[in-house]
Amino acid sequence: MFKNLTVGRALVYAALLLMAIYYLLPLYVMLTTSFKSLDDIREGNMLALPQLWQGGAWSKAWAEACTGVECNGMQGFFWNSIKMTLPAVAISTLLGAVNGYVVSMWRFKGSDALFTMLLVGCFIPFQVVLLPMAQLLGLLGLANTTAGLVLVHVVYGTAFTTLFFRNFYITVPDELVKAARIDGAGFWTIFLRILLPISGPIFVVCIIWQFTQIWNDFLFGVVFAAGESQPITVALNNLVNTSTGVKEYNVDMAAAIIAALPTLFVYMVAGRYFVRGLTAGAVKG
Amino acid sequence: MSGSSSQGSLHALADRWLPKLVLSPTLAASLIFVYGFIAWTGWLSFTESRLMPRYEWAGFVQYQALFENERWWTTAANLGIFGGLFILFCLLVGLLMAVLLDQKIRAEGALRTVYLYPMALSFVVTGTAWKWMLNPDMGLQKVVVDLGFTDFTFDWLVNPDMAIYTVVIAGVWQSSGFVMALFLAGLRGIDDSIIKAAQVDGASLPTIYRRILIPSLRPVFFSVLLILSHIAIKSFDLVMALTGGGPGNSSDVPAIFMYQFAFTRGQLGVGAASAMMMLITIVAVLVPLMYMETRSAKRV
Numbered sequence: 220m221f222k223n224l225t226v227g228r229a230l231v232y233a234a235l236l237l238m239a240i241y242y243l244l245p246l247y248v249m250l251t252t253s254f255k256s257l258d259d260i261r262e263g264n265m266l267a268l269p270q271l272w273q274g275g276a277w278s279k280a281w282a283e284a285c286t287g288v289e290c291n292g293m294q295g296f297f298w299n300s301i302k303m304t305l306p307a308v309a310i311s312t313l314l315g316a317v318n319g320y321v322v323s324m325w326r327f328k329g330s331d332a333l334f335t336m337l338l339v340g341c342f343i344p345f346q347v348v349l350l351p352m353a354q355l356l357g358l359l360g361l362a363n364t365t366a367g368l369v370l371v372h373v374v375y376g377t378a379f380t381t382l383f384f385r386n387f388y389i390t391v392p393d394e395l396v397k398a399a400r401i402d403g404a405g406f407w408t409i410f411l412r413i414l415l416p417i418s419g420p421i422f423v424v425c426i427i428w429q430f431t432q433i434w435n436d437f438l439f440g441v442v443f444a445a446g447e448s449q450p451i452t453v454a455l456n457n458l459v460n461t462s463t464g465v466k467e468y469n470v471d472m473a474a475a476i477i478a479a480l481p482t483l484f485v486y487m488v489a490g491r492y493f494v495r496g497l498t499a500g501a502v503k504g
Numbered sequence: 505m506s507g508s509s510s511q512g513s514l515h516a517l518a519d520r521w522l523p524k525l526v527l528s529p530t531l532a533a534s535l536i537f538v539y540g541f542i543a544w545t546g547w548l549s550f551t552e553s554r555l556m557p558r559y560e561w562a563g564f565v566q567y568q569a570l571f572e573n574e575r576w577w578t579t580a581a582n583l584g585i586f587g588g589l590f591i592l593f594c595l596l597v598g599l600l601m602a603v604l605l606d607q608k609i610r611a612e613g614a615l616r617t618v619y620l621y622p623m624a625l626s627f628v629v630t631g632t633a634w635k636w637m638l639n640p641d642m643g644l645q646k647v648v649v650d651l652g653f654t655d656f657t658f659d660w661l662v663n664p665d666m667a668i669y670t671v672v673i674a675g676v677w678q679s680s681g682f683v684m685a686l687f688l689a690g691l692r693g694i695d696d697s698i699i700k701a702a703q704v705d706g707a708s709l710p711t712i713y714r715r716i717l718i719p720s721l722r723p724v725f726f727s728v729l730l731i732l733s734h735i736a737i738k739s740f741d742l743v744m745a746l747t748g749g750g751p752g753n754s755s756d757v758p759a760i761f762m763y764q765f766a767f768t769r770g771q772l773g774v775g776a777a778s779a780m781m782m783l784i785t786i787v788a789v790l791v792p793l794m795y796m797e798t799r800s801a802k803r804v
Binding site: 230234241249260311317320342344352375378455459460461471483 | 527533605624745783
C-alpha cells in the first residue's frame with residue numbers, strides 16, 4: 220500500500236512542500252521588498268533578504284504616499300474602510316439572522332418561493348445594478364459617501380447572510396420550537412431565548428465572511444466613492460497604478476500589506492471559521 | 505382564564521404576521537435593488553443614453569454599437585481564455601492538492617492554512633503582489649537571469665499577446681486553495697467502508713481514487729465549477745490591479761469594459777448593454793450547471 224511505500228510518501232511531502240512555497244512566495248517577496256531601500260531593490264535580487272532592513276517605506280505608505288492628487292498615504296482610507304465595514308457587517312448580519320429565522324422556523328405559504336427570489340441576489344453580476352444604484356445614491360445625496368457604501372453593502376450582502384442563517388437554523392430540531400410555542404412563547408421570545416444562545420458559531424462564520432467580502436470589495440468602492448471617502452482597496456489601486464515620478468516598489472508593497480492586514484489577521488485568528496464560511500458559501504455558489 | 509386565552513390569541517395573531525413583517529424590508533430591498541435595478545438597466549440598454557440617462561425607446565442601437573465594437577470582442581475572447589484556463593488549472597491544482605493532503609499528512613493543518621490564506625486577500629492586493637513578481641526588469645525574470653540564464657525572458661506582463669495569461673497565474677494562485685478545501689471536505693465526507701471494501705478486493709490506492717473516490721465527488725465538482733465560473737465572469741479588480749486591461753486593450757475583460765463605458769466614458773447605453781450581456785452570460789452558464797448539480801446530488 221501507499222502507506223508503506225516510503226518513496227511515495229517522500230514524493231507526496233515534496234509536492235506539498237513545493238506547493239506551500241508557491242503560495243508563500245508572493246507574501247515573502249512583498250514583505251522583504253517593503254523593508255528594502257530603492258537602491259537595494261534595483262540592484263539586488265527579488266528573492267534576497269534586504270541588505271539593510273528599513274521601515275521607511277511603511278511610514279511613507281501609511282502617511283505620505285500619493286494616491287492621486289492627495290499625498291496623505293493610506294491612513295485616511297484605512298479608517299474609511301473601517302467606518303464602512305463595521306456597520307455594514309453588523310447590519311447585514313443581524314438582518315440575515317432574523318430573515319434566516321423566519322424562512323427556516325416560520326415558513327408560511329410562499330415563503331420558500333420568496334427565499335429563492337432573495338437568493339437570486341447572490342448570483343447576479345453586480346455590473347447590472349451599478350448604473351441605477353449610482354443614480355439613486357445621487358438622488359439621496361449619498362454619492363461618494365461612506366454611508367452610501369454601507370447601504371450598498373447591506374443591500375447586496377443580506378442575501379448571503381440570510382442563506383447562512385437559514386442553512387444553520389434548518390438543522391435545529393423543529394420540536395424545540397414547537398414545544399416552546401405550546402408553552403406560549405412568541406416569535407421574539409423563541410428567537411432571543413432559544414435560537415440566539417446556540418447561534419454563536421454561525422454568527423462568527425457570517426461576520427468573518429461579510430468582513431472579508433466588504434473589506435476586500437473594489438467594484439462598489441471605485442464606482443460609488445471617489446476621492447475622500449474611497450475605501451482602502453481603491454486607494455491602493457490608485458497608489459500602485461498612478462505613474463508620477465519614481466516608482467517606489469517598497470512603498471507599494473507596504474501599502475498592499477497594510478490593506479491586507481485586517482483580513483489576514485482575521486484569517487489567522489479564526490481560520491477554522493473562515494474555511495467553514497467558504498464551504499458554506501459554496502453550497503450556494 | 506378568559507384573559508389568558510385572549511392574550512394567547514393575540515400571541516397567535518402576532519405570530520401570524522410578525523414573520524412576514526420581519527421579512528418584508530429585505531424582500532422590498534430585493535425587489536427594488538435587484539429586480540427593479542435589472543429592469544432599469546435593461547431599459548437603459550434600449551435607449552440612446554450617453555452622458556445622461558434618457559428613457560425614450562430606441563430599440564437595439566446600443567447592442568448594435570456594442571457588437572460592432574472590436575474592443576468588446578477582445579474582452580469576450582479574453583474572458584474565454586482567462587475563464588477556461590483559470591477554471592482548468594484551479595480544478596487540477598485543487599484536486600491534486602486535496603488528494604495529496606488526504607494521505608494522512610503530518611502537518612495538514614499548517615499546510616491547509618498556507619494554501620488558503622490567499623482567499624483572505626483582496627484581488628487588488630493579489631494583483632499588486634503579482635504585478636511586482638512579474639515585473640520584467642526586476643521580478644522573476646531577473647532572478648532567473650541572475651542565476652546565469654542570461655537569455656531568459658519572462659515579459660508576459662508587458663507583452664500584448666501574453667498579458668491575459670498573467671491574470672490566469674494570479675487568479676489560480678488566489679483561488680486554487682479554496683478549490684482544494686472544497687474537494688478535501690468532499691473526500692472526507694465519503695464513507696470509509698467503501699474504501700475498505702475496495703482495499704479488501706485488492707484495488708491499489710491510485711485505482712481507488714480514480715475509480716471510486718474522484719467520481720463520487722461529482723456534486724462538489726459542479727459547485728466548484730459554479731463558483732469558479734462566477735468569479736471568472738465577474739473578474740474586475742484582479743485585472744484592474746494587475747494589468748489595468750493593458751498593454752493597450754490586450755487583457756481587457758467585460759467587467760472593465762462595462763465600468764469604463766458606463767462611468768468614465770459617458771456611454772451609459774453601451775455600458776448598460778454590456779452589463780445585460782454579462783447577466784445573460786452568467787445565466788447561460790449557471791443555470792445548466794445548477795441543474796446538473798441538483799441532478800447529480802440527487803443520484804448520490
